[in-house]
Amino acid sequence: MSNSSGQVAVSAVTSTELGYLDGVTSKIQTQLNNKASSSHTHAATAGTISPSNTSKFTYNSGYVYKTAGIVCMCVNIQLKSACAKSTSYTIATIPSGFRPAQLVCCTSCAGVYGDSFYAQVTTAGTLSIFVGLNDIDADETIALNMMWATTLIG
Numbered sequence: 651m652s653n654s655s656g657q658v659a660v661s662a663v664t665s666t667e668l669g670y671l672d673g674v675t676s677k678i679q680t681q682l683n684n685k686a687s688s689s690h691t692h693a694a695t696a697g698t699i700s701p702s703n704t705s706k707f708t709y710n711s712g713y714v715y716k717t718a719g720i721v722c723m724c725v726n727i728q729l730k731s732a733c734a735k736s737t738s739y740t741i742a743t744i745p746s747g748f749r750p751a752q753l754v755c756c757t758s759c760a761g762v763y764g765d766s767f768y769a770q771v772t773t774a775g776t777l778s779i780f781v782g783l784n785d786i787d788a789d790e791t792i793a794l795n796m797m798w799a800t801t802l803i804g
Contacts, residue, residue, distance in 0.1 A: 693717065697745040699725065699777075706730055707741060710791070714748050719801055721748050725777065725794045733767075733779075733786040741794075744775035750798040769794050 653659040699712035710726040725742060733739060749771070756769040766782035779792070786792075 695747075697748045699723070700743040700745070702740045702742050706733075706739060709742075712742060714744060716748055716800065719799055721750070721798050721800060723748075723771070723777075723794070723796050726791065728791045729786060729788050731788045733781045735781050735783055735785050738778055738780045740776055740778045741769075742777045744771055744777055746775065748800065749773055749775040751801050754796060754798040756794065756796050767792075769796065771796065771798065 694715045694717040697714040697716065699714055701707070701709045701712070706729070707727040708730055710728060712723075712725045714721060714723045716722075721744075723744065727741060750773060752773060754771045766784070767779045767786065768782070769777065769779045771777050777794075779794075
């Protein structure tokens with residue numbers, strides 16, 4: 651170790667502590683000062699869901715929000731006519747920038763009367779449901795709440 655004059659000097663700094671500085675290319679205090687606070691927040695961005703198949707469904711509400719790359723979507727629809735068992739129906743389109751990095755499925759969905767179906771959102775933004783083993787009656791309300799990442803994690 652050297653002092654401010656460039657002469658060899660004794661120091662209490664250990665070789666382990668010096669090793670922690672390996673790879674540092676700029677002032678450490680500046681890096682710490684520019685680090686985001688651990689309590690910082692990310693503003694949520696809202697998107698507009700584009701309803702599809704409006705002859706089949708009434709849209710009571712539909713929201714999609716994104717914060718820090720995670721999307722939350724809530725859609726509430728009411729059936730204008732019955733949905734046949736073992737049939738797929740497109741409900742809406744999720745806007746670009748809010749679409750999942752890979753197919754997202756909700757496999758344990760249930761309507762008000764216990765009718766089973768599953769919902770999915772494709773990477774192209776298509777939101778659809780697939781009706782299970784029983785028809786879903788007209789006037790039934792379906793609420794979908796899903797979350798996904800816009801980029802692959804891991």
